[in-house]
Amino acid sequence: MIVDPPVLTIRAKFPRPAREIVEGFAGAPTGNVVDAMGGGGALDHRIKPLPPSAKIMVGVALTCDCGPSDNLALFGALSVAQPGDILVAAAHGHTGAAVTGDLMLGMARNRGVKGFVTDGMVRDIVGILDVGLPVYCAGVTPNSPARNGPGTVGQPVDLGGLRIESGDILIGDRDGIVVVPRDRAAAVLKALAEVRAAEAALEAKVKGGLEIPDFVVAILASDRVRNIE
DSSP: OOOOOOSEEEOOOOOOOOHHHHHHTTTOOHHHHHHHTTSOOBOOTTOEESSOOSOOEEEEEEEEEOOTTBOHHHHHHHHHOOTTEEEEEEOTTOOSSEEEOHHHHHHHHHTTOOEEEESSEEOOHHHHHHHOOOEEESEEOSOOOBOOOOEEESSOEEETTEEEOTTOEEEEETTEEEEEOGGGHHHHHHHHHHHHHHHHHHHHHHHTTOOSOHHHHHHHTSTTSOOOO
């Protein structure tokens, strides 16, 4: 006898970072976080905030794999979301239909969700603005999805060129989204403090009239540079 496969597979319990570590990233620009991770960690440039917002989004990833033209898994994720989570919906880059609209995002806000990220599309832009939840997506279309599955919740997803796991920390601003793996979060946070201190010191020098930083002057004056006529 052939048994029908499940329409959803949900992993509601997964390791989460300590609250103080998540809160440590509050207010950190994504560029600083990337530098603290050695220059990488950002999602594909096509996943952008809607609309562009100066507000920095920080939270814990709760992943779901919706697939193209379907959002049953997103409802599954919503059912197990905790305050402070960021819903991450993998749509496999599908642009033919939205994965969510303003009503579901309003429900997410009511559950204490802090943001939404997808490599697919969204709809109801006027309503989304009224909801006020940070939304990062690849674009907008009025087309609506089905709710048939199959899908997964809480499992790793490939989105925007990176593997994202539930429990990772996401930081978003006007530049895009950065993913901090949960098992690296403490080390990245420590490096972030050093990066921000260095950035602040350099910014003060720039405001004071700096034209070329000393480390670049040293490189230009070294035998690593060949000058030709």
